[in-house]
Amino acid sequence: MKQTERMTQHPLTKYLRSERMPHIWCEGCGNGILLNSFLTALDELKVDLDKIVVVSGIGCIGRAAGYVNVDSFHTTHGRAIAFATGVKLANPDLQVVVISGDGDLFAIGGNHFIHAARRNIDIKVICANNFNYGMTGGQYGPTTPLEAWTTTTPYGNIEHPFNLVHLAAASGAVYVARWTALHVRRLKDSIKKSLQKEGFSFIEVISPCPTIFDRYNKRGTAVDVMKWFKLISNVKHGHDPAKTEITKSQIMVGEFVDVERPSYGRLLRDMTKKVQEKLKEKKAK
Amino acid sequence: MRSRAVLTGTHFLSGDLACAEGAIAAGCRFFGGYPITPATEIAERMSRRLVEVGGVYIQMEDEIGSLAAVIGASYTGKKAMTATSGPGFSLMQENIGLAVMTEAPLVIVNIMRGGPSTGQPTMPGQQDVMQAKWGSHGDYEIIALAPSSVQEMFDLTIDCFNLAESYRVPVMLLADEIIGHMSERVKIPAPEEITIVDRKKPKGPPNEYQPFKPDDDLVPPMGCFGEGYRFHATGLTHDEKGAPKTVSVEEQTKLVRRLCDKIRKNTHKIVRVQEVMLEDAEVAILAYGITSRAALSAVRKARKEGIKAGLLRLITIWPFPTELVAKMADHVTAIVVPEMNYGQIVREVERAAKTTPVSLLSKLGEEPHRPSEIITAMRKALQ
Ligand SMILES: Cc1ncc(C[n+]2csc(CCOP(=O)(O)OP(=O)(O)O)c2C)c(N)n1
Ligand code: SF4
Numbered sequence: 001m002k003q004t005e006r007m008t009q010h011p012l013t014k015y016l017r018s019e020r021m022p023h024i025w026c027e028g029c030g031n032g033i034l035l036n037s038f039l040t041a042l043d044e045l046k047v048d049l050d051k052i053v054v055v056s057g058i059g060c061i062g063r064a065a066g067y068v069n070v071d072s073f074h075t076t077h078g079r080a081i082a083f084a085t086g087v088k089l090a091n092p093d094l095q096v097v098v099i100s101g102d103g104d105l106f107a108i109g110g111n112h113f114i115h116a117a118r119r120n121i122d123i124k125v126i127c128a129n130n131f132n133y134g135m136t137g138g139q140y141g142p143t144t145p146l147e148a149w150t151t152t153t154p155y156g157n158i159e160h161p162f163n164l165v166h167l168a169a170a171s172g173a174v175y176v177a178r179w180t181a182l183h184v185r186r187l188k189d190s191i192k193k194s195l196q197k198e199g200f201s202f203i204e205v206i207s208p209c210p211t212i213f214d215r216y217n218k219r220g221t222a223v224d225v226m227k228w229f230k231l232i233s234n235v236k237h238g239h240d241p242a243k244t245e246i247t248k249s250q251i252m253v254g255e256f257v258d259v260e261r262p263s264y265g266r267l268l269r270d271m272t273k274k275v276q277e278k279l280k281e282k283k284a285k
Numbered sequence: 286m287r288s289r290a291v292l293t294g295t296h297f298l299s300g301d302l303a304c305a306e307g308a309i310a311a312g313c314r315f316f317g318g319y320p321i322t323p324a325t326e327i328a329e330r331m332s333r334r335l336v337e338v339g340g341v342y343i344q345m346e347d348e349i350g351s352l353a354a355v356i357g358a359s360y361t362g363k364k365a366m367t368a369t370s371g372p373g374f375s376l377m378q379e380n381i382g383l384a385v386m387t388e389a390p391l392v393i394v395n396i397m398r399g400g401p402s403t404g405q406p407t408m409p410g411q412q413d414v415m416q417a418k419w420g421s422h423g424d425y426e427i428i429a430l431a432p433s434s435v436q437e438m439f440d441l442t443i444d445c446f447n448l449a450e451s452y453r454v455p456v457m458l459l460a461d462e463i464i465g466h467m468s469e470r471v472k473i474p475a476p477e478e479i480t481i482v483d484r485k486k487p488k489g490p491p492n493e494y495q496p497f498k499p500d501d502d503l504v505p506p507m508g509c510f511g512e513g514y515r516f517h518a519t520g521l522t523h524d525e526k527g528a529p530k531t532v533s534v535e536e537q538t539k540l541v542r543r544l545c546d547k548i549r550k551n552t553h554k555i556v557r558v559q560e561v562m563l564e565d566a567e568v569a570i571l572a573y574g575i576t577s578r579a580a581l582s583a584v585r586k587a588r589k590e591g592i593k594a595g596l597l598r599l600i601t602i603w604p605f606p607t608e609l610v611a612k613m614a615d616h617v618t619a620i621v622v623p624e625m626n627y628g629q630i631v632r633e634v635e636r637a638a639k640t641t642p643v644s645l646l647s648k649l650g651e652e653p654h655r656p657s658e659i660i661t662a663m664r665k666a667l668q
């Protein structure tokens with residue numbers, strides 16, 4: 001009884017739809033850590049909860065949108081960014097955050113990702129990268145490391161993975177960071193920073209998937225995976241994103257891009273103003 | 286910039302441009318699309334006009350993203366649309382299902398060309414009329430209108446927005462390349478003469494809002510993002526609160542039935558047709574879109590030749606006016622269906638007509654039907 005009371009008093013309870021708990025995620029999954037960091041960021045920034053929209057695609061992490069107690073939408077597989085683009089442009093007063101998976105954002109939804117980054121749409125994309133399609137039972141995807149075992153790479157993966165932060169930077173994102181689920185405080189700080197920055201931001205969260213990917217690939221328990229993250233992660237702020245490939249012996253983490261570039265929304269508003277002023281002048285003549 | 290929104294007066298416009306003007310007059314302030322013949326001119330017009338009226342035009346990377354963005358815009362309360370043709374319409378199918386499931390009011394214009402695949406981009410067709418109804422997976426209902434003139438490209442586009450807002454459903458304007466590209470006189474009325482329908486808003490306090498709890502008309506009032514309702518919408522089967530219900534048989538049955546019934550049970554309110562000389566007709570033509578123009582002229586000529594011909598022109602294709610067609614079938618000896626496809630709406634007509642013989646007059650690509658061809662088909666049907 002005492003324990004339940006304490007649980008309902010969790011400082012982040014008000015940010016969650018508690019009637020939807022327990023969530024679907026496995027014990028030791030990194031998704032909860034990601035969500036916790038996000039909610040803590042909202043809390044510390046005192047974000048107006050009526051003015052934030054969380055959008056997800058399909059996948060284990062895709063369920064995040066359904067758990068946060070703000071306006072939220074669970075789109076079709078891969079389309080979260082395109083949906084979010086519509087929301088942000090139609091109502092620029094809203095803060096729009098996409099929380100989705102590596103498969104959702106970079107396989108089926110890859111095209112939307114690069115184009116939203118190129119346009120510098122003012123949305124914040126947070127990706128739970130667990131190196132596989134968790135929801136469908138552990139098939140390989142665009143981030144699966146070479147040689148890894150998944151249910152559709154029974155002889156080992158022969159596809160080269162994307163380096164997501166490099167892809168984001170090359171596509172035009174104005175803020176790019178990578179952390180692992182171990183770097184809770186730094187992840188939260190990055191989310192805060194991105195929420196305060198105008199433009200397309202991308203945060204990759206290397207996330208344990210103890211039930212499927214880590215088990216198939218003999219990485220041990222969730223705790224073992226976290227220990228391993230600690231051992232091989234290397235904080236290098238400002239490092240060239242092209243040189244941040246994840247290898248067996250190193251996960252380069254940090255804030256890799258933080259630049260200024262006018263957002264699509266800003267350019268659209270400026271153009272609209274100019275066009276309308278010209279029309280008024282014409283009318284006055 | 287209200288004055289720039291409705292270009293009151295008489296204009297000489299192509300169907301595509303009239304459609305864009307109808308959309309803006311209806312209050313559309315968001316367009317997400319991807320260029321495709323023969324619908325490109327709608328995007329071009331919207332890119333110019335929306336900026337004038339303070340709206341948003343975005344050219345997405347494909348039609349999948351276009352419709353996703355339009356659904357997003359709709360959820361902020363904006364009236365939103367996209368325009369495409371066959372290949373793009375095919376790409377939109379999954380998100381049509383999402384719009385149906387999340388009850389997003391929006392308009393999809395399809396200027397139909399010849400298919401399958403890339404087919405004949407610059408030639409007319411009516412080959413997507415079944416896809417419009419059945420293209421996405423699962424059971425669902427949509428509304429689709431078929432304009433047969435440039436004036437109707439303007440008028441019916443407004444109707445599409447009003448129906449979308451009334452029923453919280455994607456509404457399609459199914460035109461064809463000829464209607465899209467030909468130019469005719471269009472009268473744009475004064476703003477106060479245009480009926481505009483807006484979605485029902487929730488009445489109670491935001492914390493009690495249930496986003497998918499319907500009123501008696503089976504349509505739920507719609508709160509929008511940023512209004513303080515803090516609600517969740519999902520393409521998964523959900524309850525009235527919007528919570529996913531992925532294994533409940535009851536919730537699946539309840540939701541899918543309601544999504545279909547809100548259209549099916551209102552068919553009589555939604556359906557619009559034009560009846561020409563049907564009272565004493567022996568043979569009826571059932572046509573829609575461009576073919577109905579030739580059909581009308583065929584009926585007039587046939588009458589002069591002593592054939593008791595009549596025309597039922599469908600303005601609403603979906604929901605299909607089954608009852609109306611059945612009633613008509615009781616009074617005629619034959620029905621002829623000219624279509625620019627290899628037999629699509631004719632199937633619905635056969636289903637409704639029961640024992641009355643129905644014959645298809647199919648044309649693919651090439652020119653639209655000629656009145657003389659329709660008269661010959663009527664004669665044959667009467668033999
Ligand atoms: C169009 C479509 N294709 C396939 C699927 C099946 N599917 C659901 S989730 C998923 C993969 C999700 O992977 P990821 O985005 O990495 O999320 P995770 O489950 O790993 O968190 C797939 C392939 C689907 N829902 N829709
Ligand atoms: S399958 Fe993997 S990603 Fe999905 S909830 Fe379980 S641990 Fe997390």
Ligand SMILES: [Mg+2]
Binds near residue numbers: 103132
């Ligand atoms: Mg994944």
